[in-house]
Amino acid sequence: MAEQQAALTAQTWTHRWTFVLAAAGSAIGLGNLWKFPYITGVNGGGAFVLVYLICIAVIGLPIMMAETALGRHGRHSPIVSMRELARESGVSKWWGAVGWLGALTGFLILSFYSVVAGWAIDYTLQMFSGTFQGMSAAEIGSNFDSMLANPVQLTLWHSIFMLLTGLVIARGVHKGLESGVRVMMPALMALLLVVLIYSATSSGHFMEGLSFLFSFHPEDLSWDAVLAAMGHAFFTLSLGMCAIMAYGAYMPKKASIARTASSVVLLDTAIALMAGMAIFPLVFANGMEPGAGPGLLFVTLTSAFVSLPGGQMIGGLFFLLVVLAALSSAISLVEPTVAWVVERFSIGRAAATVAYCILVWLFGLGTVFSFNEWSGESAQLFGMTFFEFIDYLTANITLPLGGLLIAVFAGWTMKRSHIYKELNIPLGAFNLWRAMCRVVAPICVLTIFYFSTIEEPLMELLGITGK
Numbered sequence: 001m002a003e004q005q006a007a008l009t010a011q012t013w014t015h016r017w018t019f020v021l022a023a024a025g026s027a028i029g030l031g032n033l034w035k036f037p038y039i040t041g042v043n044g045g046g047a048f049v050l051v052y053l054i055c056i057a058v059i060g061l062p063i064m065m066a067e068t069a070l071g072r073h074g075r076h077s078p079i080v081s082m083r084e085l086a087r088e089s090g091v092s093k094w095w096g097a098v099g100w101l102g103a104l105t106g107f108l109i110l111s112f113y114s115v116v117a118g119w120a121i122d123y124t125l126q127m128f129s130g131t132f133q134g135m136s137a138a139e140i141g142s143n144f145d146s147m148l149a150n151p152v153q154l155t156l157w158h159s160i161f162m163l164l165t166g167l168v169i170a171r172g173v174h175k176g177l178e179s180g181v182r183v184m185m186p187a188l189m190a191l192l193l194v195v196l197i198y199s200a201t202s203s204g205h206f207m208e209g210l211s212f213l214f215s216f217h218p219e220d221l222s223w224d225a226v227l228a229a230m231g232h233a234f235f236t237l238s239l240g241m242c243a244i245m246a247y248g249a250y251m252p253k254k255a256s257i258a259r260t261a262s263s264v265v266l267l268d269t270a271i272a273l274m275a276g277m278a279i280f281p282l283v284f285a286n287g288m289e290p291g292a293g294p295g296l297l298f299v300t301l302t303s304a305f306v307s308l309p310g311g312q313m314i315g316g317l318f319f320l321l322v323v324l325a326a327l328s329s330a331i332s333l334v335e336p337t338v339a340w341v342v343e344r345f346s347i348g349r350a351a352a353t354v355a356y357c358i359l360v361w362l363f364g365l366g367t368v369f370s371f372n373e374w375s376g377e378s379a380q381l382f383g384m385t386f387f388e389f390i391d392y393l394t395a396n397i398t399l400p401l402g403g404l405l406i407a408v409f410a411g412w413t414m415k416r417s418h419i420y421k422e423l424n425i426p427l428g429a430f431n432l433w434r435a436m437c438r439v440v441a442p443i444c445v446l447t448i449f450y451f452s453t454i455e456e457p458l459m460e461l462l463g464i465t466g467k
């Protein structure tokens with residue numbers, strides 16, 4: 001009996017708050033700080049942001065609740081959970097494929113995520129060592145470009161980040177996460193606030209930045225941008241690949257799924273918007289292009305830190321927190337797969353982690369080369385570099401597809417009474433949530449898929465332009 005009890009507690013988070021911390025740690029990462037500002041810039045600003053926010057509310061929150069509930073009900077690694085849940089609901093065990101799709105997606109995302117996190121390691125060290133002092137924004141920009149041009153340097157940082165990820169995973173998510181995230185999140189918010197205040201008071205372009213982010217010009221909006229906004233909603237909330245499902249499996253029965261999911265969604269969105277509001281005024285102040293691409297975060301913030309008193313320290317600390325935020329996200333990309341391997345085969349956690357990390361590391365070299373050796377047209381896939389292709393495939397296709405299947409499973413396939421008990425919310429709220437999963441979210445995802453991948457390219461092919 002005592003043994004059973006011990007086994008049970010080992011499987012759940014030790015504290016009620018830990019799920020929120022773990023899920024927030026997963027959600028908040030490069031997606032908020034690096035990707036959101038850069039793709040907002042590329043996609044023209046306000047209209048993109050509005051679609052992203054709508055997707056967060058209409059698709060993201062219900063699916064976040066669904067994933068958590070499936071995870072907690074299943075209580076295994078996602079691949080096994082999905083299969084078990086399918087059996088319980090009397091449908092094909094092929095639903096386990098959702099777990100497989102998630103594992104593949106996590107692998108692909110981590111391969112480029114690690115490379116970008118590596119840039120942040122580079123910037124942490126450069127910041128602390130004072131390399132940027134006295135540099136103009138243009139010089140900081142070319143410093144960034146020369147980092148990208150150097151595959152050896154990128155590979156070094158990529159390797160170090162993969163190593164860190166592997167270490168945390170091998171130790172077990174609980175020990176690695178609980179204390180880290182609790183300190184990191186508030187610190188990250190505080191430093192982001194410092195940059196935001198600097199942007200508001202010293203950049204001289206704060207209103208311009210805000211208006212870029214929040215003024216809605218529907219004529220700027222292509223279906224491609226709508227797809228990117230929806231894809232990013234999945235990416236930033238870590239949805240659609242069973243990461244949240246894996247964490248949900250460790251969630252105590254008593255904790256409220258609705259409340260925790262809402263906290264995570266709000267926190268994640270707040271951080272992304274703060275990052276955007278800090279960055280765009282600096283973009284305009286430095287005469288940069290909003291659509292400058294993946295370097296946006298690094299170049300703008302570095303130029304702000306350089307002119308801030310004590311900026312060398314604050315900047316170093318900021319990039320260090322970016323690395324840590326990336327780390328707490330990265331482990332959630334690995335966890336579902338490693339949990340499955342350990343559950344399924346009789347090999348240890350450490351061995352599974354090492355093998356997995358080596359494979360991701362190798363694949364990540366494709367992203368490393370995308371910025372130098374393979375940046376030319378001859379190495380492109382569908383008009384994209386390797387990195388762009390992997391990013392597009394995961395964020396815009398496999399994550400929304402996984403999310404769609406999870407919503408359909410939770411809304412249509414699972415027994416109503418089971419999921420009702422799991423969510424444990426008032427009946428009205430439950431019915432609303434269920435309608436979102438059954439109808440609203442699937443229709444949104446399918447419509448956006450249809451127009452962006454079928455209708456729009458078809459029109460272009462036929463020479464009919466117009467949106």
Ligand code: TRP
Nearest residue numbers: 027029030031235236238243329
């Ligand atoms: N959400 C993280 C970010 O914004 C990235 C991430 C971690 C992720 N785990 C995920 C994305 C699972 C999709 C699925 O940086």
